[in-house]
Amino acid sequence: MSITVVGSIAFDAVSTPSGERERMLGGSAVHFALAASFFDEVSVVGPVGEDFGDQELAVLQRRGILTQDIERIAGGRTFFWKGVYGADLNQRETLETQLNVFERFEPKLSQRSREAEFLFLANIQPDLQRQVRADCRAARFVALDSMNLWIEIARESLIAAISEVDCVILNDAELRQLTEEPNLVRAARRIRGWGPQAVVAKRGEYGAALLTDGGFFALPAFPLEQVTDPTGAGDCFAGGFVGYIAAQAREGAEIDHGLLSEAMAYGTALASFNVEEFGTERVARLTAEEIAERVGALAAITQLRERPVSLRG
Amino acid sequence: MSITVVGSIAFDAVSTPSGERERMLGGSAVHFALAASFFDEVSVVGPVGEDFGDQELAVLQRRGILTQDIERIAGGRTFFWKGVYGADLNQRETLETQLNVFERFEPKLSQRSREAEFLFLANIQPDLQRQVRADCRAARFVALDSMNLWIEIARESLIAAISEVDCVILNDAELRQLTEEPNLVRAARRIRGWGPQAVVAKRGEYGAALLTDGGFFALPAFPLEQVTDPTGAGDCFAGGFVGYIAAQAREGAEIDHGLLSEAMAYGTALASFNVEEFGTERVARLTAEEIAERVGALAAITQLRERPVSLRG
Numbered sequence: 001m002s003i004t005v006v007g008s009i010a011f012d013a014v015s016t017p018s019g020e021r022e023r024m025l026g027g028s029a030v031h032f033a034l035a036a037s038f039f040d041e042v043s044v045v046g047p048v049g050e051d052f053g054d055q056e057l058a059v060l061q062r063r064g065i066l067t068q069d070i071e072r073i074a075g076g077r078t079f080f081w082k083g084v085y086g087a088d089l090n091q092r093e094t095l096e097t098q099l100n101v102f103e104r105f106e107p108k109l110s111q112r113s114r115e116a117e118f119l120f121l122a123n124i125q126p127d128l129q130r131q132v133r134a135d136c137r138a139a140r141f142v143a144l145d146s147m148n149l150w151i152e153i154a155r156e157s158l159i160a161a162i163s164e165v166d167c168v169i170l171n172d173a174e175l176r177q178l179t180e181e182p183n184l185v186r187a188a189r190r191i192r193g194w195g196p197q198a199v200v201a202k203r204g205e206y207g208a209a210l211l212t213d214g215g216f217f218a219l220p221a222f223p224l225e226q227v228t229d230p231t232g233a234g235d236c237f238a239g240g241f242v243g244y245i246a247a248q249a250r251e252g253a254e255i256d257h258g259l260l261s262e263a264m265a266y267g268t269a270l271a272s273f274n275v276e277e278f279g280t281e282r283v284a285r286l287t288a289e290e291i292a293e294r295v296g297a298l299a300a301i302t303q304l305r306e307r308p309v310s311l312r313g
Numbered sequence: 314m315s316i317t318v319v320g321s322i323a324f325d326a327v328s329t330p331s332g333e334r335e336r337m338l339g340g341s342a343v344h345f346a347l348a349a350s351f352f353d354e355v356s357v358v359g360p361v362g363e364d365f366g367d368q369e370l371a372v373l374q375r376r377g378i379l380t381q382d383i384e385r386i387a388g389g390r391t392f393f394w395k396g397v398y399g400a401d402l403n404q405r406e407t408l409e410t411q412l413n414v415f416e417r418f419e420p421k422l423s424q425r426s427r428e429a430e431f432l433f434l435a436n437i438q439p440d441l442q443r444q445v446r447a448d449c450r451a452a453r454f455v456a457l458d459s460m461n462l463w464i465e466i467a468r469e470s471l472i473a474a475i476s477e478v479d480c481v482i483l484n485d486a487e488l489r490q491l492t493e494e495p496n497l498v499r500a501a502r503r504i505r506g507w508g509p510q511a512v513v514a515k516r517g518e519y520g521a522a523l524l525t526d527g528g529f530f531a532l533p534a535f536p537l538e539q540v541t542d543p544t545g546a547g548d549c550f551a552g553g554f555v556g557y558i559a560a561q562a563r564e565g566a567e568i569d570h571g572l573l574s575e576a577m578a579y580g581t582a583l584a585s586f587n588v589e590e591f592g593t594e595r596v597a598r599l600t601a602e603e604i605a606e607r608v609g610a611l612a613a614i615t616q617l618r619e620r621p622v623s624l625r626g
Contacts, residue, residue, distance in 0.1 A: 218533035288624035
């Protein structure tokens with residue numbers, strides 16, 4: 001088993017109440033790959049420019065991530081995003097987006113990337129997602145992220161892409177916008193009607209919810225006293241989530257509601273580490289022991305102890 | 314043991330995407346009392362006008378709630394609130410508030426109400442909350458709710474009131490506003506520094522979080538396909554929460570982080586029933602069996618199953 005991710009590889013400029021970074025490694029594929037690398041071999045598909053150096057590649061390679069499908073475009077510049085977060089970190093404003101090499105990106109997958117059994121289609125143009133999906137014929141489990149932009153300008157393509165995957169991972173405002181259904185349970189059912197067996201609603205500081213035909217499961221975000229930079233948290237969630245599924249499927253586990261629920265804990269844990277520091281800083285030096293410890297702590301703070309109580313009818 | 318609640322007794326006019334009601338029984342003390350009545354004897358303290366009839370009293374009395382401290386003001390009219398909810402029910406707008414008999418409310422507690430060991434100070438002017446708190450010398454556990462209005466116009470009184478209770482139950486925007494601290498963990502610690510051992514952050518459709526010196530605990534809201542009217546959900550949460558604590562304390566349980574965590578499940582369950590129908594309609598005919606069943610379902614959808622996984626360091 002192995003995992004392929006297609007998405008952005010970026011330089012991010014970020015300002016948060018904790019400080020700022022002018023130019024740090026980022027992008028959905030990078031965040032996903034670092035998180036998923038704790039569970040399985042990951043191959044990254046995406047373009048970079050000539051400004052993307054060995055130093056950036058080394059961050060991925062040190063985690064054993066396969067980088068041969070990172071295409072360096074001659075004369076190009078790497079995707080650049082600049083944003084600023086508000087005081088409570090729930091709001092962010094995009095100040096600048098330079099698509100650069102992403103403007104004409106055509107995913108080219110090596111044999112190795114095409115043979116992956118797990119695939120994450122990070123937030124890119126939905127027709128590109130469909131193309132990569134079609135290339136990965138061996139994929140047993142495909143998850144997809146998207147954003148409000150594609151819901152607004154490429155809705156039909158996005159729905160077509162969604163109909164070809166197993167799991168949709170969106171934030172809950174996007175789920176509502178996409179389905180035009182304010183109730184989350186009904187919104188998720190509508191999406192499952194298009195094809196996917198599972199819908200994950202990302203809820204920022206409130207955590208995440210999973211909705212499948214097998215039921216509902218939810219976890220709060222791991223409580224942190226210091227959130228430094230939320231950039232990439234959703235992709236780290238996806239990396240922990242898909243990574244865990246891949247790791248357990250490798251051992252013969254069935255991909256059902258129970259397994260996806262367990263995977264939510266690993267997604268939550270990876271996302272919580274990611275936001276502790278800027279960009280990829282924290283996850284890049286994370287250890288397996290720290291992940292296991294945080295999942296245990298998450299279990300402890302969500303475990304509902306039941307004790308008999310006498311109720312007055 | 315028994316429970317006293319002081320708060321509003323109201324007629325509400327509500328419009329939601331599911332429909333509307335022109336004049337229905339409501340008010341924080343009413344919602345709290347109905348929810349708490351499944352756990353212990355509850356006495357309601359609050360004023361009503363001459364327009365408040367036996368029919369309304371009977372809704373409380375049918376649940377065994379003590380109504381002798383519901384003071385009927387001669388020539389007065391009952392508190393009236395009119396509001397409209399947006400499509401996703403997270404936003405509501407107050408269209409009209411008639412304080413009426415609340416304008417000159419001075420709580421008068423009978424011996425029975427004063428002797429309660431559990432006290433809920435629902436959202437009323439903080440100096441009145443302090444007065445009731447002082448009257449209830451036998452109270453072992455006092456919880457307090459408030460709102461943005463008092464944070465804005467009576468902040469010092471509110472902080473004084475908070476310093477005299479065991480538990481603060483506020484929505485998370487109010488916690489942030491009150492403490493001027495965007496991080497929930499730090500906001501709760503600041504409030505605990507004023508005196509209370511526990512802080513509950515109500516998060517609407519995302520559920521609720523508990524923060525004590527003993528740790529953090531969170532539950533999602535119970536997922537519902539149809540939310541009809543959120544009015545009173547927070548007070549029903551408080552009723553289930555305080556009620557459960559009272560019921561277990563009656564059996565000798567210690568009031569610690571573990572007990573409060575369990576109580577969160579009962580708060581969540583009662584709130585979830587409340588929103589299924591307008592006003593008090595659903596909780597007024599709820600059964601103990603339905604509560605037990607929902608708490609069991611809530612446990613099932615939040616229980617994190619742990620399975621060994623091999624991580625790549």
